Amino acid sequence: xxxxxxxxxxxxxxxxxxxxxxxxxxxxxxxxxxxxxxxxxxxxxxxxxxxxxxxxxxxxxxxxxxxxxxxxxxxxxxxxxxxxxxxxxxxxxxxxxxxxxxxxxxxxxxxxxxxxxxxxxxxxxxxxxxxxxxxxxxxxxxxxxxxxxxxxxxxxxxxxxx
Numbered sequence: 001x002x003x004x005x006x007x008x009x010x011x012x013x014x015x016x017x018x019x020x021x022x023x024x025x026x027x028x029x030x031x032x033x034x035x036x037x038x039x040x041x042x043x044x045x046x047x048x049x050x051x052x053x054x055x056x057x058x059x060x061x062x063x064x065x066x067x068x069x070x071x072x073x074x075x076x077x078x079x080x081x082x083x084x085x086x087x088x089x090x091x092x093x094x095x096x097x098x099x100x101x102x103x104x105x106x107x108x109x110x111x112x113x114x115x116x117x118x119x120x121x122x123x124x125x126x127x128x129x130x131x132x133x134x135x136x137x138x139x140x141x142x143x144x145x146x147x148x149x150x151x152x153x154x155x156x157x158x159x160x161x162x
Contacts, residue, residue, distance in 0.1 A: 018150050021143050022081055022091070025098060028140065029078035036071030045070070048108040055104060077101065084151065092151035098144030105137045 035041040042064050049058055049066055058066035077097045084091025109115055115134065 018147065019085065021147055022085060025140075025143060025147065026078045026081045029074045029081065029098070033071045033074030033078065036067040036074065039064070042067035048105075048112050051112045052104065052108060053111060054107060073097075074101070081147070084147075088151055092148060095144050095148035095151055099141060099148055102137045102141035102144060105134065106141055109134045109137075 036045075045067060046063055049055055055066075058069055061069055077094055080090050080094030080097065084094050
C-alpha cells in the first residue's frame with residue numbers, strides 16, 4: 001500500500017493548478033491571523049466564541065487572549081500550508097487544520113443567536129450581516145478540503161487520476 005503524500009506543486013496538468021489554492025489560503029490565513037491582533041476583531045468574534053460549543057473554552061484567556069490564540073493558530077496554519085509546498089505531510093496537516101477551522105467557523109452560523117432567522121415564510125432562511133460574513137466560510141472550507149484530498153496518498157483517495 002502506497003502511503004506517500006502528494007504536493008500539488010510537483011504534480012502535472014490540472015493537479016498542479018491546485019498550488020494556486022494553497023497560496024491563496026496562505027494569504028487568507030495570514031490576513032485573518034493578523035486581524036485577530038486588533039481590538040476591533042477581538043470584540044467582533046467574541047459573540048461567536050462565547051456561543052460556540054467547540055471553542056467557548058477560549059474565554060478563559062479573556063477577550064484579547066482568545067483572539068490572540070486564534071491569530072497564532074491561523075499563522076501556524078498558514079506556515080504549515082506554505083511548508084506544504086515542499087512537504088506533502090505538512091500540506092495534509094495544514095489543510096486538515098484549515099478544514100477544522102472553517103468547519104468550526106461555519107458552525108457559528110447555527111450556534112450564534114440572531115445570525116439566522118429560520119421561518120416558513122417566503123424567505124425561509126434570512127441572515128444578518130454576521131450571517132453574510134460567515135456564509136463565505138463554506139467556500140473556504142471546501143478549498144481546504146480539496147487541498148487535503150489532493151495531499152493524501154493515492155491509495156487513500158482512489159478517485160484521483162494518476
